[in-house]
Amino acid sequence: MEKKTVLATATVGRVHGVDGFLKIYSLSGEIDHLLTLDEAKLVLKSKEEVFVTVKDIKMHQDELLMRFYNYETREKAKTLSGAVMYIAREKCPPLEEGEYYIADLYGMKIYYDGSEVAEVVDTSEGAQALLLHAKKKDSKIVLIPNMKPFVSRVSLDDGRIYLETGDVLS
Numbered sequence: 001m002e003k004k005t006v007l008a009t010a011t012v013g014r015v016h017g018v019d020g021f022l023k024i025y026s027l028s029g030e031i032d033h034l035l036t037l038d039e040a041k042l043v044l045k046s047k048e049e050v051f052v053t054v055k056d057i058k059m060h061q062d063e064l065l066m067r068f069y070n071y072e073t074r075e076k077a078k079t080l081s082g083a084v085m086y087i088a089r090e091k092c093p094p095l096e097e098g099e100y101y102i103a104d105l106y107g108m109k110i111y112y113d114g115s116e117v118a119e120v121v122d123t124s125e126g127a128q129a130l131l132l133h134a135k136k137k138d139s140k141i142v143l144i145p146n147m148k149p150f151v152s153r154v155s156l157d158d159g160r161i162y163l164e165t166g167d168v169l170s
Helices: 074-078
Strands: 006-016 021-026 039-043 049-060 063-068 084-088 109-112 115-125 130-136 141-145 151-155 160-163
Touching: 006 074, 115 141
Parallel strands: 109 160
Antiparallel strands: 006 021, 006 084, 021 063, 039 049, 039 084, 049 063, 109 115, 115 130, 130 141, 151 160
């Protein structure tokens, strides 16, 4: 299974001050990898992709601020607000044993009782767990909480997610 080479890691917030600094919000809560960032791809609300080079990074109280070349004014920087920031996988924090990036779940096949029953086509945040949007063979989409007692195992090695119960497929 092919891994994504860029991962969504942060969102771009409001402009801070008049020099084009923007508030950056980590999607994982970790910011160390963002403190040394040199470039990124931003996907704007309009779905337009903008490639940016980081000019400055600083902390203001507990907020991470970034400024990008060619966006050094408040007005120019404002055009980037609301964007999702994607960075190269190799610049993302290393994973612990058993961890994976949400992006790695897309396209994975879901198995129950030895048979392929669905494929992950999307995800969303649920109240207790990440929800896998699983497209069944009949094209119906079902939501599966990515937690026990529903999912027994995620295997990145073979691109499969194993269900513990088939009840979530109805």
